[in-house]
Amino acid sequence: MSDDTFEPKIVGFMCNWCSYRAADLAGSARIKYPPNVRIIRLMCSGRIDPAFVLKALSLGADGVMLAGCHPGECHYVDQNYKAMRRYYMLKHTLKSLGIEPERVQLVWASAAEGQHLAEAIEKLVADVKKLGPLRWPSNWKDNEDRLEALESIVKEHEEALEVES
Amino acid sequence: MAERIGIYVCHCGSNIAGTVDVEEVARWAGKNIDDVIVAKDYKFMCSSLGQAMIEEDIKKEGLTRVVVAACSPHLHEKTFRRACENAGLNPYLFQMTNLREHVSWVCNDKVKGTAKAKAMVAASAERVKYQQPLTPMYVDVNPATLVVGGGIAGLQAALELADAGYKVYLVEREPSVGGHMAQFDKTFPTLDCSACILTPKMSEAGQHENITLLTYSELEEVSGSVGNFKVKIRKKARYVDYDKCTGCGICSEKCPRKIVDEGFEAGLGTRKAIYTPFPQAVPRVPVIDTENCTYFTRGKCQVCSKVCPTEAIDYEQKDEMVEIEVGNIILATGWKLFDCKKIPQYGYGRLANVFTNMEFERLCNAAGPTNGKIVMRDGKTEPKSIAIIHCVGSRDVNFNEGCSAVCCMAALKLGHLILEKTKAEVYSFYIDMRTNQKMYEEFYQRLLHEGMHFVRGKVAEVTDAARNPNEQGKLIVQCEDTLLGKQRRIPVDMVVLMGAIEPQADAKELGLKCGISCSMAGWYTERHPKLDPVATMTDGVFVAGTCQGAKDIPASVAQGAAAAARVQGMITKGKVMIEPIVATINEEACSGCRICNNLCPYNAIEYLEDKGVSRVITALCKGCGTCVAACPAGVISASHFNNQQVFAEIEGALWDAIAECREPETV
Numbered sequence: 055m056s057d058d059t060f061e062p063k064i065v066g067f068m069c070n071w072c073s074y075r076a077a078d079l080a081g082s083a084r085i086k087y088p089p090n091v092r093i094i095r096l097m098c099s100g101r102i103d104p105a106f107v108l109k110a111l112s113l114g115a116d117g118v119m120l121a122g123c124h125p126g127e128c129h130y131v132d133q134n135y136k137a138m139r140r141y142y143m144l145k146h147t148l149k150s151l152g153i154e155p156e157r158v159q160l161v162w163a164s165a166a167e168g169q170h171l172a173e174a175i176e177k178l179v180a181d182v183k184k185l186g187p188l189r190w191p192s193n194w195k196d197n198e199d200r201l202e203a204l205e206s207i208v209k210e211h212e213e214a215l216e217v218e219s
Numbered sequence: 220m221a222e223r224i225g226i227y228v229c230h231c232g233s234n235i236a237g238t239v240d241v242e243e244v245a246r247w248a249g250k251n252i253d254d255v256i257v258a259k260d261y262k263f264m265c266s267s268l269g270q271a272m273i274e275e276d277i278k279k280e281g282l283t284r285v286v287v288a289a290c291s292p293h294l295h296e297k298t299f300r301r302a303c304e305n306a307g308l309n310p311y312l313f314q315m316t317n318l319r320e321h322v323s324w325v326c327n328d329k330v331k332g333t334a335k336a337k338a339m340v341a342a343s344a345e346r347v348k349y350q351q352p353l354t355p356m357y358v359d360v361n362p363a364t365l366v367v368g369g370g371i372a373g374l375q376a377a378l379e380l381a382d383a384g385y386k387v388y389l390v391e392r393e394p395s396v397g398g399h400m401a402q403f404d405k406t407f408p409t410l411d412c413s414a415c416i417l418t419p420k421m422s423e424a425g426q427h428e429n430i431t432l433l434t435y436s437e438l439e440e441v442s443g444s445v446g447n448f449k450v451k452i453r454k455k456a457r458y459v460d461y462d463k464c465t466g467c468g469i470c471s472e473k474c475p476r477k478i479v480d481e482g483f484e485a486g487l488g489t490r491k492a493i494y495t496p497f498p499q500a501v502p503r504v505p506v507i508d509t510e511n512c513t514y515f516t517r518g519k520c521q522v523c524s525k526v527c528p529t530e531a532i533d534y535e536q537k538d539e540m541v542e543i544e545v546g547n548i549i550l551a552t553g554w555k556l557f558d559c560k561k562i563p564q565y566g567y568g569r570l571a572n573v574f575t576n577m578e579f580e581r582l583c584n585a586a587g588p589t590n591g592k593i594v595m596r597d598g599k600t601e602p603k604s605i606a607i608i609h610c611v612g613s614r615d616v617n618f619n620e621g622c623s624a625v626c627c628m629a630a631l632k633l634g635h636l637i638l639e640k641t642k643a644e645v646y647s648f649y650i651d652m653r654t655n656q657k658m659y660e661e662f663y664q665r666l667l668h669e670g671m672h673f674v675r676g677k678v679a680e681v682t683d684a685a686r687n688p689n690e691q692g693k694l695i696v697q698c699e700d701t702l703l704g705k706q707r708r709i710p711v712d713m714v715v716l717m718g719a720i721e722p723q724a725d726a727k728e729l730g731l732k733c734g735i736s737c738s739m740a741g742w743y744t745e746r747h748p749k750l751d752p753v754a755t756m757t758d759g760v761f762v763a764g765t766c767q768g769a770k771d772i773p774a775s776v777a778q779g780a781a782a783a784a785r786v787q788g789m790i791t792k793g794k795v796m797i798e799p800i801v802a803t804i805n806e807e808a809c810s811g812c813r814i815c816n817n818l819c820p821y822n823a824i825e826y827l828e829d830k831g832v833s834r835v836i837t838a839l840c841k842g843c844g845t846c847v848a849a850c851p852a853g854v855i856s857a858s859h860f861n862n863q864q865v866f867a868e869i870e871g872a873l874w875d876a877i878a879e880c881r882e883p884e885t886v
Contacts, residue, residue, distance in 0.1 A: 061331070063338075063876045065869060071756060072736065078291045081320025089326040089335040092342060092872040093317070095292070096860055097800060100818075100845030103862070110869050114876025129734060129757075130843035131820035140848070165756070166738040172325070191880040 062116035062182040066091040066175075067106060069099045071129035072164050073121030079168030087172040088179040091119055098122070100133030104144040105208075107158055112208060114191050117157040117182040119175065124162040134162070156181045157188060222348050225257040225282040226340060227273060229264035229289035231319055238323040238332040244288065247337055251874075252344045256280050264289045270302040277306035284347040288316035288340050294747075309352035311799070311859060316343040338872050345871030349864045353799040360446040361546035362386060362790045367438055367729070370398020371772055372764025373551035374420050375779030376786075381429035383787055388543050389424060390452055391434045393482070395500035396421050398553055402483060402577065404584035404591065406772055407632040408662035414586065418499045425501035433541065435506055441732050444841070445759030446546050446795045456536040458507035459493075463531035466503025470523035470532065471495065478511045485577040488588030493523045493532075498586065507532075547759045547786040548733055550743060551779060552726060554765040557612035557619070557719035564680040565611060565716055571596040572694055573681060573714045576629060583636045593641050595713055602643050602712035606696045607633060608678050609649040613719035613769075621740055624769040626717040627653045631662055633715060634671040646672045646709055648698055656771065674709070676701045681714050720769040733760045742768045753782040758795065761785055800842035800859045806832045808854040815846035815855060 068074040074095050080087065096102060099122025107118045120141060122134040138160065145155040159178045163171040228245040230236035241260045249258030257276050261269050264287055276282055285308065287299045292315040300310035316339050326332040362385050366377045369391030377389045389396065400406075401421075403413035424430050433452055440451040459470075474491035483496040490496070492512040495505045513520035514534065524532040559567035559575050567573045572595050574582070585591035595602055607630045613623040627649065634645045652673070654663045667673070678698045685691045686708070693710035700707045722741030723729075730737055734757040736744050743762045746754040753761050761782040764775040789795060804815075804824075809832040816824050816833060823839035824846060826832075835846075835855075844857040853862065870877065 063873060065872050075293065075756075078293060078317070078320040081291070081317075081324035084324050086327055087325055089322065089328065089331045092335065092338045093321050094342065094865065094868050094872060096844065096865070097857075098843035098845060100843050101848055101857065101860060103848035103865075105862075106865055106869060109866055110873065113870060113873045114880050115873055123736075127731060127736060130841060130845070133818075133820065133843050133845040136818060136845050136849070164739075165736050165744055189880075191877075 060183060060187060062090050062179060062187070063114065064091045064117040064119060064178065064182065065110040065115050066093045066119040066121060067096055067099070067102050068093055068121045069101075069123060069129070069134075070095055070097050072123035072127065073099070073161070073171060075165035076121075076163040076167045076171040079165065080172045081168075083168050085168055085172045087175045090179045091175050098128070098130050098133045099137035100128075100130065102137055102140065104140055104147070107144060109208065111153065111157070111188060111190050114188075116185075116188045117159070117178055119159055119161060119178055121161045121163055121171065121174075124164055127164060153188065153190075154185050157185060221254045222283045223256045223281055224252070224254050224284040224286065224344055224347060225273065225276050225280065226252070226255055226259070226286045226344060227264050227269070227288065228258075228260040228340070229269070229287065229318070230260060230262045231289060231323075232262065235289070235318050235323040238326050238329055239318055239336045240329060240333040241318075241336075243333055244336050244340055248340050248344065252341055254284075254348065255344065256282060265295050265298055270298065273299065273302045274306040277303065277308050282308070283312065284350065285313045286316060286340065286343045286347050287313070288318045288336065288343070290319040291317050291321075311353040312347065312350050314343040314347040314350065316340050334875070338874060341874040342868045342871035346864050346868035349861070349867050350859065353858055355799050356797045357794045358446045358797055360789050360793055360795050361448075361544055363388065363543070363545045364547045364549065364786050364790075365390065365448070365450055365543065365545040366549045366551060368398070368551035368553055368764070368766070369393075369396030369424070369432075369434065370551060370553045370764060370775070371400045371417065371420070372553070372775040372779040373398070373549070374424050375776045376549045376551060376763055376783040377424055377430055378420060378427070379780050379783035380786060381424075381427045383783075385429060385787070385790055387430045388452075388545065389430055389432050390436050390438060391432070392437055393496060394435045394457070394494075394504075394506045395496050395502070396424060396432065396434060397497070397499075397501070399577075400772060401497060401499075402485070402584070403580050404587070405632060405636060407628040408658045410632070410635070414499060421499065421501040432502060434502060436541070438729060438732060439540070441548070441734075444797070445757075446789075448545050448548060448759065450543050450545060450548070452541045452543065454539040454541055455506075456538050457504060458509070458532065458534055458536050459504055460531040460533050460536075461502070461504050463529045464504045465529055465531075466495075466505075467528065468495070468503075468505075469526050469528065471505055473522050473526045475520065475522060476511055476513050478508070484588055485575065485581050487578050487581050547761065547789055549761045549763055549779075549782045549786065550729070550733060550735075550766055551763040551782075552723050552729060552766040554720045554769065555723050557721050559611055559716045559718050561618065562611060565608065565678070566681045566683075566694070566714070567716055570681065570683055570694060570714075572602075572712060573716060576626070576633070576715060576717045579633055579715045583633065583640070591640070593637060593643075600712075601641055604644040604646070604711040605637055605713045605715060606646045606648060606681075606694070606709065606711040607715045607717060608681075608696070609647065609717050610677065611716040611718050612721075614650060615719075619719045619721060619740060621769065622653065623717075623720040624653075625720065625771045628659055628662065628771065630715075630717050631666045631671070634666055635669065638669050638671065643712070644672065646674055646696070646711065648674050648676060648678045648696065650675070650677055656773070674698060674700050674707065685710075720765060723766065726766060733757065735760050735762070742766065753778055753785055759789070798842065800857070801837050801840040802835050802842065802844060802847055802855050802857050803837075804833055804835055805854040805856065806830065806834060808852060809833055810852055812851065814849055814851060818846050818849055
């Protein structure tokens with residue numbers, strides 16, 4: 055499945071206070087890690103809606119990284135615990151959709167742990183490389199039933215958006 | 220109407236341009252991203268010329284959205300928001316892409332780096348289209364300030380603020396302010412008497428009309444945010460009435476219970492069960508140590524109560540919770556000494572005449588347990604030779620990787636005091652001599668002339684196992700002298716271990732209460748290590764002194780004053796901006812399921828019984844967005860981070876993946 059030239063596309067959701075700053079620190083310290091993770095900043099890992107992850111995978115991401123402050127160190131008291139709960143539920147869902155749960159990884163990194171975050175990114179990229187491309191969008195075409203089921207998830211959220219704006 | 224987006228890609232000299240083809244990124248963005256009107260690259264976007272370029276384009280090209288791809292938003296988001304605002308564009312219609320910290324500095328491959336940069340710029344460009352103009356909120360700043368820690372840094376900060384006319388609450392855990400500096404005899408390199416320069420500041424703080432001293436008290440809980448913190452402080456029971464006590468000291472004098480003072484006297488001296496830590500203590504009101512007090516342990520005695528002329532002893536006193544409101548908080552909680560027993564080969568705790576530096580400070584101190592006489596553990600014998608071992612627990616990967624910054628100078632100071640007070644030979648075992656502040660190197664030179672012996676090398680062990688008659692009854696310091704290139708065994712009478720300066724054991728816990736984090740080593744993290752050393756990531760919380768990192772007295776004082784200056788700035792400004800990032804519930808679409816209610820740690824979501832819907836109390840919301848992600852109906856929106864914006868950002872970030880899977884269709 056995997057070949058040497060495969061460069062996974064990964065989306066990383068990071069909280070403003072710890073993990074995003076850990077990524078900043080990794081930069082300031084010139085720690086090198088694979089350039090596969092495109093980082094999206096959120097205020098808190100508690101903001102990570104499982105739909106974000108599904109959206110990313112459904113658009114063609116091969117993996118997703120979720121990162122927050124360490125348990126007990128959340129800038130918003132304990133919202134990262136809620137992120138953690140959602141993460142485990144999401145893993146369950148992914149499994150039932152036939153997606154390897156290793157493609158989505160949750161990492162705790164404090165603002166001082168640039169090295170730790172870089173290592174976690176390295177690991178995620180290596181894991182996803184081993185699994186090969188996800189090809190969710192093109193797999194849809196091969197499996198119409200599933201396509202419907204998945205599109206309905208996305209649609210549901212888009213409907214929700216309409217109300218919002 | 221389509222938005223008109225301007226994209227600006229920064230070279231940051233060669234910082235970004237070195238690993239990212241910035242010109243290509245700008246060119247690509249201009250061609251491939253919808254609604255992009257202007258796409259430019261520039262050497263330094265944060266320069267005034269770079270900012271002027273944005274401002275001009277907003278006016279000339281009628282840009283409605285701006286993306287700057289440069290460094291971390293934590294550095295320059297404010298800069299560019301201001302530029303947008305200057306040109307009449309709402310600052311929240313601007314988005315920053317972090318190409319430096321998150322791409323160029325962490326990547327070696329220019330092709331891959333450029334690809335990642337494109338994806339991140341696309342993510343910002345897609346997101347910025349959905350951003351909405353927001354108006355920041357302003358709140359009044361309470362002019363009162365809380366200073367936690369009554370050491371020299373905290374005292375300095377408190378006095379600066381109080382002298383400027385502002386109210387200060389100074390909280391100290393110990394019965395007296397003063398901190399570690401009160402324990403020292405002399406201070407390097409000038410050899411001023413520590414108490415002589417410290418005690419005036421202590422008593423000034425004690426008497427200042429603007430300072431409320433809360434000694435023997437601990438911070439329990441902090442709520443609220445910058446400008447308006449609510450703080451709960453536990454005033455531990457002293458068992459002495461603060462108002463009645465005159466500080467005469469008769470109670471301590473007559474108290475029959477004597478115990479080893481592990482605190483102030485570092486285990487070398489004694490104190491009574493009712494005590495003030497040292498004679499110049501501020502306040503002079505003693506406390507009863509209930510663990511050792513005969514009355515509290517056995518129910519009999521009450522001598523203190525009998526002798527007290529003002530009937531100030533109150534055995535029934537309870538801990539008291541004090542609630543205060545302040546606008547800013549300064550943490551100056553200091554340090555603790557490394558536990559030298561963790562290095563068993565140095566023999567502390569096993570070999571009687573191995574001392575820690577804090578013990579030795581007390582030994583040298585004229586007000587200390589030996590009245591300043593340097594004697595061995597037996598209390599009478601004057602040592603003929605003393606070894607001072609540097610870097611005990613510091614510069615050591617097993618304990619603290621960092622340098623404790625002050626021990627070289629402290630060791631030289633102790634060396635000087637020994638040479639001045641005794642006839643002993645003094646050996647200093649150092650790895651590197653670090654004397655890099657004003658007059659420090661000169662002090663080192665002075666000690667070289669005074670005859671202190673310097674041995675360069677890390678000590679392997681301190682032992683009492685003699686190999687020859689010379690070593691009999693001595694402590695032998697085994698070390699490789701790296702200047703001579705050979706092993707040496709130097710017999711001495713006494714060994715002083717320069718223990719590392721470590722973060723307080725509960726630094727992390729206290730930091731969490733105030734919403735700030737610690738570095739890997741345990742020091743409080745400042746907002747910027749060079750350019751913003753006393754502010755923290757949490758607005759309204761500042762740090763000063765050794766809680767931010769090991770440092771000497773002048774640096775601690777400077778930081779205390781700096782933190783006070785920052786707080787004064789906040790107070791004089793009077794108002795502080797709060798980011799308008801909050802959640803709002805669309806009440807019309809809310810089903811009233813109340814799932815969000817319990818998720819909020821700030822109780823910012825109320826349930827309106829009459830309407831059967833939930834509502835966010837904006838003033839309490841901090842904008843984490845957890846409720847937004849949890850709402851099953853998707854009717855909670857997080858300003859600046861709403862679903863539309865994040866979904867668009869994801870789409871942009873995966874532009875290439877989307878293109879790839881569309882390709883087969885078009886072919």
